[in-house]
Amino acid sequence: MHIVAIGGSDAGISAALRARELDPSADVTVVVADRYPNFSICGIPYYFTGDVHPWQTLAHRTSADLEATGMSLRLDTFATRIEVAGRRLEVRDPDGSESSIDYDELIVGTGALPSSAGIAGLDELGPEDGVHVLHSMGDTFALERDLDERQPKSAIIIGAGYVGLEMAEAFIARGMDVTQLQRGPEVLSTLDPELGGLIHDELVRHGVDVVTGSRVETVTRNPNGLTVTGIHHGEPFERTTDLVLAVVGVKPNTDLLERAGATLGAAGAVVVDESMRTGLPNVWSAGDGVVTHHRLLGVTYLPLGTTSHKQGRVAGENALGGSARFAGSLGTQVVKVFDLVAARTGVREHEAIAAGFTPASTTAAADDHKAYYPGAKPITIRVTGDAGTGRLLGAQLVGAYGTEIAKRVDTFAVALHNEMTIDAFSELDLSYTPPLGSPWDAVQVATQAWARSQPVRA
């Protein structure tokens, strides 16, 4: 049995690890387009803040660790074509020559590519112009080289999602002037603006020039640097800077599977079922290139590293003949932004409505632990539930780093997974000690506030 995984990131490596774990006799090969298998792409911003060094520590496992599990790595090897009927993968080898790899089962984890979001100039300009994306170790080295060689004093970050916010922190840590341009009305658009506003304030408090409502149209190079133009609240704007980082989302990298005959679905991602079957015989796919089965929204596209790991694990098991199913995403996410942490799980109102619910939301603030014990800080928690059934639909949390936001959102995630009602959540037996909580934890203060806001149900 020869299993071939394409992709050295979360999905491909998880699949390969799972296959080797379940069947130590399986022959497993991973085809990796660069030299950096199993690197933590989520950790790259912390390389630029200076928290992580050297860059090699970003590897979840080294190549030697991976090979010690019994898998083979084909580094700097680019998959060019899948010959489905012949169960053969054509690749371009490091020396530029073409060769092929026969497989019994193929798992495609080619992930996503940075989007240019229709901004003119982004596709033409590159690191040598001071225009960067941040999606691979190659991008990382290119940005580092540019920072070291040119010592840019200012940067414009286009986008204020997770990576954009983390990189604002990194550039500020390096002493740069940072402008963050966000198309929508508030930063971190995965949260309701009420909570995103808390993150906005934190950015401003640390010196980031945040410009929301700004639609970038062009990036151009000029003798003095880079010029970004666009529309800000209906008026044209133009800003000049030393460096541009565009982090405006990703698009699924489907080229290989599309040419092999796979079907595209939500957001142009490859359609897979919950077993990670592509529909092509002996071809599985997982990660940022495929659609996401969401427990509340159904089939959508929500690329997240955690999901890629889980889908990859399912694909690896099923390629061996297993019957694993991806349990489904809840869209659980967390990000640290300077001294705050923001998290969410489940759905917000507009998503809930689209999924057929009748959502209602309330926002409450409660201390992370008893106020009499030093260091208590408020956590803002927004709870969304179905007004008809009282079912928990989602939660969003913002609070200080150190207030256990990341795991508090996880208690909501476990409740969502189990389709709990908000009332049942309020009665959960959660832990308490004065330095770390309250007899009714902050999360239950929030769900009780939701319940009080609702008309009494029979």
Add this chain to the structure above:
Amino acid sequence: MHIVAIGGSDAGISAALRARELDPSADVTVVVADRYPNFSICGIPYYFTGDVHPWQTLAHRTSADLEATGMSLRLDTFATRIEVAGRRLEVRDPDGSESSIDYDELIVGTGALPSSAGIAGLDELGPEDGVHVLHSMGDTFALERDLDERQPKSAIIIGAGYVGLEMAEAFIARGMDVTQLQRGPEVLSTLDPELGGLIHDELVRHGVDVVTGSRVETVTRNPNGLTVTGIHHGEPFERTTDLVLAVVGVKPNTDLLERAGATLGAAGAVVVDESMRTGLPNVWSAGDGVVTHHRLLGVTYLPLGTTSHKQGRVAGENALGGSARFAGSLGTQVVKVFDLVAARTGVREHEAIAAGFTPASTTAAADDHKAYYPGAKPITIRVTGDAGTGRLLGAQLVGAYGTEIAKRVDTFAVALHNEMTIDAFSELDLSYTPPLGSPWDAVQVATQAWARSQPVRA
């Protein structure tokens, strides 16, 4: 409608608050034996560490706050007899005179009393002798006065449960020599000894002289201080000290209800159903005086403040004619001991066996967040599951303060509440960002380790 609650601690106050919240027209009176309603007894150790000051801040709510909700407080008023048929409560007023209060519904929250665990001398000696318990604000003031007046240099703490461990930290913070005597083989006997041993090491690291396997038999006063004698691993021992703190557990305070005709059950606690009915007409009870409905163990006795709050809330709602039910305890607990935090939820193997399960347990260690981000520390997690069904039965966690142990145990608690399998837990969509977690959170590393330890199930 006149609702009378007896008891100024968690159960009585929660009941009164809930009744006032649901029916602002209800006449609610709380009879409180001392002057300190709604004080956080769990916070007392932090008064002695110096973290909390002044003592008044230990109040969850002040008397004025409570009265502002519309309830009446009868402080320094001791309930002496319930006349069930006449719906009348006899009390001793602050001036020593007897009077009575008519009620429509009565909620008894008289809690528990410190146990002397059969140790001779404990019942006879008191604060004036340098022998203390720590169960009320009165005990707190007595201990404080003794510490201030005598400036004792040494203390023996009998017991190494939650309060005992917290008070070891407090006495060490005050510069005292501390000996901690524990009857069982390891401190914190609510955890398996493997994890309790980590707490033991932490106590020793901070200078506590920990003596496990020591059964205390007598405490006597002598001209030079206090002498504690007993058996240590089969040999007699004797230790002399300036101060003794006995924290060897509690016994339900059932006198009032027992005389009124209530039935006693597990551990001598008053039998109630999940509605908090005592079986006596118009008499409800909640908190440390009643049996505990446990979702895995059935009816047991497990006095915890969190449970008292929840049971009290149920009693307050039902006294008004509601139909709330206590959702059941999972025994979720957490304690900070110096720089460590220990937590548990669900059952351990011996409890699981008693409840009819076939438990298996594994212990794993995983970093609280990605190792490349500064400050990562290992968390030790012991998972217990049913070997036959794969159902999650319990989890125990020990790790550094700051590693989000308290909320990680809560994710296990939510899973237990929903009777999840360990495999399903491993697939939960939990949050991840490098400073606060891993793509597979430490809790999932632990459940995956459990799964790997098991024979493959069909």
